Amino acid sequence: MKRGPDSHHVVPNPSGGWDVKRGGASRASGHYDTKQEAVDVGRQISRNQGTELRIHNKDGKIARSDSHGNDPNPPRDKNT
Numbered sequence: 137m138k139r140g141p142d143s144h145h146v147v148p149n150p151s152g153g154w155d156v157k158r159g160g161a162s163r164a165s166g167h168y169d170t171k172q173e174a175v176d177v178g179r180q181i182s183r184n185q186g187t188e189l190r191i192h193n194k195d196g197k198i199a200r201s202d203s204h205g206n207d208p209n210p211p212r213d214k215n216t
Contacts, residue, residue: 143188144181146174148196156181159190179204 143159154174155164165181168174175191182189182204189202 143190144178144185145190145192146171146178147192148194159187 145157147155149155154168154171156166156174156178157164166177178189190198191200193199
């Protein structure tokens with residue numbers, strides 16, 4: 137799994153709410169009251185910057201990943 141500047145993460149904030157963080161960053165790009173708000177903003181940032189978006193659960197485990205960059209395993213065309 138890719139970590140570092142080629143990814144963004146939606147993670148729970150220990151004080152409540154959700155943060156969007158660039159991989160490897162100590163500070164959040166933004167803080168949101170709901171997970172959905174954080175996912176929406178994180179997806180926008182990830183698309184703009186061509187990064188992977190990792191969406192974490194409350195326990196910190198990755199629940200979902202969206203690729204908006206150079207996916208090393210892109211979906212194959214069903215017609216080939």
